[in-house]
Amino acid sequence: MIERFDDRFPNLPNRPTPNPIERPIEKPIENPINKPIERPIQKPIEKPIEKPIQKPIQKPIQKPIEKPIQKPIEKPIQKPIEKPIQKPIQKPIEKPIQKPIENPILKPIESPTTCPPYTMPNRNKPQADPALVRIMQYQFAIYDIALYLDTHPNDTRALTTRQRLASELHEMTMAYEEKHGPMNLFSHHGDYAKYVNEPWPWDIRFSKEGKINVDI
């Protein structure tokens, strides 16, 4: 049984009935039979006036008058007169008058005694360790195996391999940090001040064979 809207809500006032569609008033169709037949007015055909054909007047061919060829008069070649080279007169260079610079500050500024002058660290001879490339290779291999373990968490082959590579990487990292300071900010191994003397990462150029060239 279909439940109607009025049955569910009987207390609601009656909705207004929809207005009939207001159609535009259609024009009465004219009966074509009542219309007088309009016959086309037959105009007289205007014949084109026949003009007499004018024959082209044959003009006499005018032959060109043959003028005698005038030979150009050969003028004698005038040699250019060699003018003496005029050397430019060397004007004496007027030196600007050096005015004495008036220094408004009479007394020199006294440097503060509390702040020592900053000296740049000695970075003339940076040495990049080729062990850095070896560490990067191990880090990449471990990262790739970690991605494999995301989809294969129960693969014991990957787990043992990752453990072996990570332990080898740890030894290499310890040896590197002992030499050149900590590798990142969170490392507690090595001297933190050593990294200032190391070449910056953008100064190191890594080749395909694992060699390191410092570009300074």
Place this chain on the structure above:
Amino acid sequence: MAEIKDQEFMPIVPFMPTNPQYGNAYVPYQMDFDIVEPREAMEMGTVFPSLFSQYEEGESL
């Protein structure tokens, strides 16, 4: 450390769906675990040689 054989690995997902449908694309599940040394992996871009493929001109023709 004892070596683990490939036969002992039980994947959690089959290699392909048991009832593959026509017109659908599937990625086969990786079953083998053959890895290379880290030095070669850095040049290849992956540890797994089975995933390594060099695109050459006119390869798919």
